[in-house]
Amino acid sequence: MSALFALLMIIVLLLIPIIGTEVLGLNYVFGVVIPYAAIAMFLIGFVYRIVRWASSAVPFKITTTCGQQKSHPWIKSSSLEAPHNTWGVIGRMALEVLFFRSLFRNTKADLREGPKLVYGPSKWLWAAGLVFHWSFLIILLRHFRFFAEPAPFFVSGLQALDGFFQIGLPIIYLTNVAIVAAVTFLFLRRLYDPKLRYISLGSDYFALFLILSIAASGILMRYTGFRADIVDVKQLAMGLVSFHPVVPETIGVMFYIHLFFVAVLFGYFPFSKLMHMGGIFMSPTRNMANNNREERHVNPWNYPVKTHTYEEWEDEFRDVMKAAGMPLEKEK
Amino acid sequence: MHNTGKIIIGLLIFLVIAAFPIWYAVAGGKTGEMPVLEKAARGENCIIDSVLMKETHMFLLDDWRDEVVREDDRWYRSMTLDSTIEKSLTRTCLGCHASKANFCDRCHDYLAVVPYCWDCHVDPKEFE
Numbered sequence: 001m002s003a004l005f006a007l008l009m010i011i012v013l014l015l016i017p018i019i020g021t022e023v024l025g026l027n028y029v030f031g032v033v034i035p036y037a038a039i040a041m042f043l044i045g046f047v048y049r050i051v052r053w054a055s056s057a058v059p060f061k062i063t064t065t066c067g068q069q070k071s072h073p074w075i076k077s078s079s080l081e082a083p084h085n086t087w088g089v090i091g092r093m094a095l096e097v098l099f100f101r102s103l104f105r106n107t108k109a110d111l112r113e114g115p116k117l118v119y120g121p122s123k124w125l126w127a128a129g130l131v132f133h134w135s136f137l138i139i140l141l142r143h144f145r146f147f148a149e150p151a152p153f154f155v156s157g158l159q160a161l162d163g164f165f166q167i168g169l170p171i172i173y174l175t176n177v178a179i180v181a182a183v184t185f186l187f188l189r190r191l192y193d194p195k196l197r198y199i200s201l202g203s204d205y206f207a208l209f210l211i212l213s214i215a216a217s218g219i220l221m222r223y224t225g226f227r228a229d230i231v232d233v234k235q236l237a238m239g240l241v242s243f244h245p246v247v248p249e250t251i252g253v254m255f256y257i258h259l260f261f262v263a264v265l266f267g268y269f270p271f272s273k274l275m276h277m278g279g280i281f282m283s284p285t286r287n288m289a290n291n292n293r294e295e296r297h298v299n300p301w302n303y304p305v306k307t308h309t310y311e312e313w314e315d316e317f318r319d320v321m322k323a324a325g326m327p328l329e330k331e332k
Numbered sequence: 333m334h335n336t337g338k339i340i341i342g343l344l345i346f347l348v349i350a351a352f353p354i355w356y357a358v359a360g361g362k363t364g365e366m367p368v369l370e371k372a373a374r375g376e377n378c379i380i381d382s383v384l385m386k387e388t389h390m391f392l393l394d395d396w397r398d399e400v401v402r403e404d405d406r407w408y409r410s411m412t413l414d415s416t417i418e419k420s421l422t423r424t425c426l427g428c429h430a431s432k433a434n435f436c437d438r439c440h441d442y443l444a445v446v447p448y449c450w451d452c453h454v455d456p457k458e459f460e
Contacts, residue, residue: 043350047343054339147353149362151444159446166448169394227387231439235366241353242363250383281342300334 003191006205010213017260022253030256031236032245038263045270046278053282061297062284066105069290082290089289096286100126100133125189132182135175136211138162139218142173146230146237168223176219183212207274210265217258226254367442370434379410379417379424393421393449421453431457 020026063069067081079088080095095101108122142158145151163171187208190200220226232248233255239246269275281287314321314329321328348355357363372378378385380392396419399405408419417424429435432455440447 043347046346050339050343054334054336058334144353145444148356149360149365149442152356155444156446159444169390171448225388229383229387230443231367231386234443237353238357238363242357244364278346 002200002202003205005202006209009202009206010209013210013261013264014213014257017256018253020260021256027247027251027256028245030260031247031251032240034263035240035259036245038267042266042269046275049270049275050278050282053279057300058284059299059301061288061290061292063288063290063292064285067290069293071293084289084291084294086289089287093281093286097280100130102286103129124185128182128185128189131178132186135179135182138175139173139179139215142175146234147241149234149238170222172223176215176222179215180212180219183208183215187212203272207272210261210268214258214261214265217254217261221254221258226252228252228255367438369438370429370431372428373430375413375428377412379408379413381412390447396421421449422456426456433457 017030020030064082067078068076069082070077070079070084077084080092083089083092092101103126104123106122106125107119110118110120112118138158141154142162145155145159159173162173162175164174165172187205190196190204190208221228229248229250232250235246235248236251265274269277311329318328318330385392396408400419406419407416410417426432432450436447439445
């Protein structure tokens with residue numbers, strides 16, 4: 001049901017640029033106004049969410065137990081699993097961001113015949129997630145040939161590597177195939193497992209469908225008859241980044257569909273689970289050093305507690321205690 | 333806000349990366365320049381509609397290559413010219429658009445397109 005709802009949303013979103021540019025002729029709105037609005041929503045929303053997260057209280061130092069904490073010098077500590085300083089934290093965070101290390105530890109629980117509960121490793125989510133994220137990054141970087149003049153140094157290298165096998169013409173990029181395969185897997189995975197299907201929300205499917213739609217519209221534009229004149233596309237893109245927007249007449253509807261889906265992704269980003277892009281850096285189990293034996297973590301909620309030590313207590317009752325013949329720390 | 337310094341540094345890094353095209357355009361300073369193509373040395377029309385040619389010439393050349401190399405089918409009926417022409421990059425395309433550097437390369441360089449036509453074909457002008 002939630003998957004169908006997400007699909008319906010995508011179809012509505014697909015119709016908007018088609019009607020908007022083909023019927024109403026609002027090319028300027030779809031080429032300039034909506035992309036600017038989406039980028040503004042993305043940047044402002046992103047910063048706002050991060051500041052909100054950063055403002056929440058951190059009452060505890062959350063230590064993860066997957067590595068030996070640093071203690072005595074003769075006990076070997078695990079500097080990446082349980083980092084005790086900032087460099088260790090940076091290392092753990094980098095591995096998490098680049099290689100999804102904690103997802104690699106993913107396990108699955110299955111009820112087999114018997115009934116018997118079986119636990120086992122589950123690497124498919126990690127593998128598909130890694131393929132998808134890296135493909136998306138490479139595709140995004142390749143797109144800088146449209147946003148920068150002259151094209152930055154990394155573009156031609158990535159294009160050569162990505163099209164290494166020179167299959168077809170225009171050359172089929174491996175990341176184009178990989179991203180479609182990986183996102184399709186991530187979608188089918190949610191449908192296949194009843195437990196997963198039960199916890200999947202419309203927004204889970206929507207994000208996958210949206211990314212798949214972006215990939216599909218881009219692939220259609222590159223490899224099939226829905227071609228756009230990319231010189232004009234670059235003129236539009238360069239107009240946007242230099243704040244002198246121009247809308248070339250010849251750009252076709254497939255480009256506007258692609259651009260609108262991308263704009264929706266950017267605008268939707270801060271409101272959605274996609275914010276894990278910034279949120280990963282805010283995860284307490286990843287960004288806090290396991291150094292609570294070295295440094296005391298003070299709960300910011302703590303108010304100054306009124307204490308009454310034994311010395312103060314003895315001062316208060318010294319005369320009475322002395323009269324009763326009780327032992328005293330200080331005689332006077 | 334806790335760890336204000338680190339958060340602000342992180343957000344600044346994010347904004348600088350996100351704004352890459354903007355500061356690259358400011359630093360590079362070539363935002364409005366469009367590729368200028370040399371006019372064909374002869375003839376009024378291209379062998380197909382020129383807008384279609386701009387968008388799909390790679391498909392045409394790919395088909396031509398396969399047809400010539402695999403099927404020995406060397407002749408193409410052009411509707412716009414109302415005549416039959418040879419399926420040849422060097423003789424037909426470069427026959428009118430005399431300079432690769434002033435025609436092909438202009439758009440390809442603009443968009444970082446590296447076609448592998450020139451792995452086999454040569455630009456005759458380069459050797460004169």
